Each structure stands twice: as structure tokens, then as C-alpha cells.
Amino acid sequence: MKQSSTYNDLQQHIDELKSKGLLQVIDQPIDKDSEMHPLVRWQFVGGMAEADRKAFLFTNIVNAKGRKYDIPVLVGGLAANRSIYGIGMGCAVEEIQAKWERAIQNPIPPVMVEGPICQEVILEGSALQVEGNGLDMLSIPISTPGFDSAPTLTATNVITKDVQTGGQNMGTYRCQLKAPDRLVVRMATRVGGAGGYLHYLGWKKAGHKTMPCAIVLGCPPYVAFMGPQKLPIGVDEFDVAGGLAGEPIQISKAHSVDLLVPAQAEIVIEGLIDLEWLEPEAPFGESHGHVALEEFNLPMKITAITHRFKPVIPSYISQVAPSESSVIKRVAYEPLFFNYLTKTLGIKGVKRVSLHEPLTGLLRVTIITVAQNIAKTEIWRALYGAAFFKGDCGKICIAVNEDIDPDNADALFWAMAYRMNPVKDVQTLEHRGQGHGPKRENDGEEDSTLLMDATMKGPMPPLALPKEEYMVKAKKIWESLGLPPLKPQAPWYGYTLGDWSSVWDAAAKRAVDGNYLENGEISKTQIRNDVTAETKFRPDETI
Numbered sequence: 001m002k003q004s005s006t007y008n009d010l011q012q013h014i015d016e017l018k019s020k021g022l023l024q025v026i027d028q029p030i031d032k033d034s035e036m037h038p039l040v041r042w043q044f045v046g047g048m049a050e051a052d053r054k055a056f057l058f059t060n061i062v063n064a065k066g067r068k069y070d071i072p073v074l075v076g077g078l079a080a081n082r083s084i085y086g087i088g089m090g091c092a093v094e095e096i097q098a099k100w101e102r103a104i105q106n107p108i109p110p111v112m113v114e115g116p117i118c119q120e121v122i123l124e125g126s127a128l129q130v131e132g133n134g135l136d137m138l139s140i141p142i143s144t145p146g147f148d149s150a151p152t153l154t155a156t157n158v159i160t161k162d163v164q165t166g167g168q169n170m171g172t173y174r175c176q177l178k179a180p181d182r183l184v185v186r187m188a189t190r191v192g193g194a195g196g197y198l199h200y201l202g203w204k205k206a207g208h209k210t211m212p213c214a215i216v217l218g219c220p221p222y223v224a225f226m227g228p229q230k231l232p233i234g235v236d237e238f239d240v241a242g243g244l245a246g247e248p249i250q251i252s253k254a255h256s257v258d259l260l261v262p263a264q265a266e267i268v269i270e271g272l273i274d275l276e277w278l279e280p281e282a283p284f285g286e287s288h289g290h291v292a293l294e295e296f297n298l299p300m301k302i303t304a305i306t307h308r309f310k311p312v313i314p315s316y317i318s319q320v321a322p323s324e325s326s327v328i329k330r331v332a333y334e335p336l337f338f339n340y341l342t343k344t345l346g347i348k349g350v351k352r353v354s355l356h357e358p359l360t361g362l363l364r365v366t367i368i369t370v371a372q373n374i375a376k377t378e379i380w381r382a383l384y385g386a387a388f389f390k391g392d393c394g395k396i397c398i399a400v401n402e403d404i405d406p407d408n409a410d411a412l413f414w415a416m417a418y419r420m421n422p423v424k425d426v427q428t429l430e431h432r433g434q435g436h437g438p439k440r441e442n443d444g445e446e447d448s449t450l451l452m453d454a455t456m457k458g459p460m461p462p463l464a465l466p467k468e469e470y471m472v473k474a475k476k477i478w479e480s481l482g483l484p485p486l487k488p489q490a491p492w493y494g495y496t497l498g499d500w501s502s503v504w505d506a507a508a509k510r511a512v513d514g515n516y517l518e519n520g521e522i523s524k525t526q527i528r529n530d531v532t533a534e535t536k537f538r539p540d541e542t543i
């Protein structure tokens, strides 16, 4: 029944990860609720380099009651690191941004197919009743054992549609299991939150009692990546996924609800979201790095579960950043910010936008890298633009020059400490929503915005490290001595920051050539008795 397409489904993606050495298969029994996520977590908190992280495929899954689960689980399989994400995107890591831009500008509508593989098995009616059946048969892990109150679907593409236009939305929202035929979906209600929640409000306003919903687990990567992507409201995610794939995404009618789902999905959970009642959901370890406490969210009654013959369940490892969730969002969001500042606002000189990842989790701190010497007004347009592009992003925005590594918090502090005059280069602005984060005691309290221009305001003396050629030469000596391996951390050599003279260059060259005494002869001719100590001396470059 498999339709032919050139883009990978999830299982072909897993094969590709394996062939590229990016898959760790775990065959020993693993408790899905207490062991699975903690094991994978170690690659984010164990001091490993991002490049060494892998996808984990668990094939022998049990729970504390000794129950065995047939369906393997993939954790970190879509974005444990950028290389894994790049494989899903079918391109090199450096090309990801351009590929997103092209797909958003050149969407390809999906194509309908009959007899989709995601419906090879259909469970409904009594197959959704009683412990061990329905949702309870699925090997859904607990993400944050010790805090979460139930297994929770994380790697979802939740499909809903607009009650008026019929246009579909697809977002990645967590869904907590409650019964074999019931779960609770959490759609963010804040400004910039879930597109699905706007649909929920529309269906409710139109007087309906339920809203159809399909929760897809294990989409082809091009489709899966649409879930966390922030597209403008009304843009169809299947069209952009087609743009990524370079061909139409195959879709089919869901079995029991009037929605269109990706044909090559592993599992589709279909049902009706209640528009009258809300049910407590969570605690759940959230991507803002705190545990989301119990709150009322959207109960969904399951009408059918469909799946392919031997499905695999993906589970995103999220919570404290860095995580799979922050990697997947970062590669998706940064190009959108960059496009907005450079194309929509037309700000020249913006080189990069970076969303700070470790612990802060992308949404709070935005670093804008700008070329040196661009107008101050343009730097501030970039700061305001980044702060207000998305309602829930950019609480703290910092502008830096290109020599500052935005991923190095020490370098950011360095820029703030030496290149920023707080009374002139810092602004705070009122009226920011709370955004995605732990709820404060005083719910509904407004947050505010902090903007900092930590760029150089004029030429500065060079960075005081040996020039690159000397450090490179010394590294070779270091290595020949068999000293411990080095991991160079920028900045690791000195470079000019604009305030430097060819005369000083020549003097430095004479010094390393062993001729510093010549420099002494020169400075002897420049002595004065009409200045005080520490008066600046600028050598004449024309001589």
C-alpha cells in the first residue's frame, strides 16, 4: 500500500541516521517511564559536544509493572543535534536556513492519495477501551520522571481546522494521556501561542460542542518539522512541507474525523476536543526549563487510532535547553527572525540573529550580530524589530559586532562590559506579555523588554592576544609535545578593532624579530618635556 515518493518517511529517516552513524540502538530492556528520557538526557547534561549527540532507538520497552510494549520509541531522532536535523531536511547544516526560506517562498500544495499506510491498522470502538488498549497500548514515555503525572505525547503534529474557512493548522502541542480513549491537549493561549487554540475559539464561538482533531505521531521529517515552525497564521503547513520536499506531500482523509492527515505517518490519533469542559493537565517538565504545574486544558475523546503495520513512536526530549526541542525550534526560528529584520524591515548590516539556547531556551534572549559602523538608528531598528517580531520572543535583545560569538555568554558579557555605556546604550520598555515561562504568583502581570546596544561605538585597540600566526605556530608545537588535546575557544588570537597603526605593526614585527632595541632608538627621538604621564602618543604614519 506504500505510495512512492522521493522524500523520506520516519523509518527511512531512521535508516539514514543509522547509515551515517547517528543512531544508537538500545536493545536491552528499558523502562519507558523511569529510564528512557533520563538516559538520553545525559547527552545534553553530560558535557558532550553537540556533534557527538545521537538519536536513540529503543526496541525493548517495558514499564514498572513488567508490561512489554511492541512499538519501538525514537528519542532525539529529529533534532538531537543540527546534523540529525540536517538529515531530516535533506541538506547540509549550513544550507538549512536557505532551504527554509526557499520553501516558505515556493510552497507546493499536497496531493490526495487513497489507502494510506497510516491506516494499515485501524483501532476503534472496544479496541479503545480497557487498560492495555487504545492509547494505553502505545509506548509513550514519561519525559520528566519524578515530576510528570502521566506519559505525554511530545513529538506531535496536531491538526485542526478553521470552522469558517476549513483551512488546516498543524502545531506541535503536548498531549497528556488520561485513559485508553482520552487525553488532554495543551494549546498555548498566549499571544503568539497555538494556532490550534484560535481554531478552538472559532468552533466554540460558532456554537459547536466538539472540534475534530488529529494528532499525528511520526510524520515524514519534512512534515514533522512544520509542527514547531512559526508560520504566519493561514499559511498551510503541508504546502511549505511540499516546498521543503520539492514535491507534493501525500495526504489522505482521516478515518473518523473530517481532517486531512499525512499519508506516510506512523500513527494517527483521531478524536473530538471538548468545547464545553476543561480538565486538569500536567505537571509536565516544559521547554522553558521549569515544570509546568497543573492547569485546565482541552480534553479529547478518541474516536480512532490508525497506524502502519510496524510503527515507530517518536518522542521529543524537551525541558531544560539545550534539548531536542530547542535544537528543532532554533533552526526553524532563527531564519524567520533574520528574514524579518533584513527583508521585511530592510535593515542593512544585520549579519545574524541568534536565539540564546542553554537554560534560557530561545524565547527570552535574542542576539543580533551587526556589521561594524552601521548607523546607530539601524542598530536600534534591529533591536526594536527583534523584540516585537513575535509576542513571546525577545525579552532581552543584545546587538553585538561580528567578532562576538553569540553562543558564548562570556563573550556577550565582554561586549556588554567594554562596548556599552548603560545610560546611553540600554533601554527598558513596558508592556510585554508574560510569554512562555513558569507562571508567576501574580498571574497576568505584564513583563517588560530590555534592549542593549553592545556594539563598538568607535575604533578600539586590538584584542590583547598574540596574533593568529603566532598562536597557530604555537599550537603545532603544543601538539608535537603531546600535550592534552586543545579545543580552541574564540577569541583565541588577537585582532585589530580599528584603533591601530602601521607604525605599531612595524614595531611589533621588529620586536619578534629580536630587534626591539631599534624601537628604543626610535622612541628616544620622540621624548618631550611638555606633557604629563599617560598623555596619548600617536606615531606619525606618514613618515
Ligand SMILES: Cc1cc2nc3c(=O)[nH]c(=O)nc-3n(C[C@H](O)[C@H](O)[C@H](O)COP(=O)(O)O)c2cc1C
Pocket: 154, 155, 169, 170, 171, 172, 173, 174, 175, 186, 187, 188, 189, 193, 194, 195, 196, 227, 228, 229, 230, 231, 287, 316, 318, 325, 326, 328, 329
Ligand atoms: C517539543 C515541543 C513541544 C511543544 N509543546 C507545545 C505545547 O504543548 N503547546 C503549544 O501551544 N505549543 C507547544 N510547542 C510550540 C509550538 O509547537 C510552536 O509554537 C508552533 O509554532 C505552534 O504551531 P502553530 O503556530 O501552528 O500553532 C512545542 C514545541 C515543541 C518543539
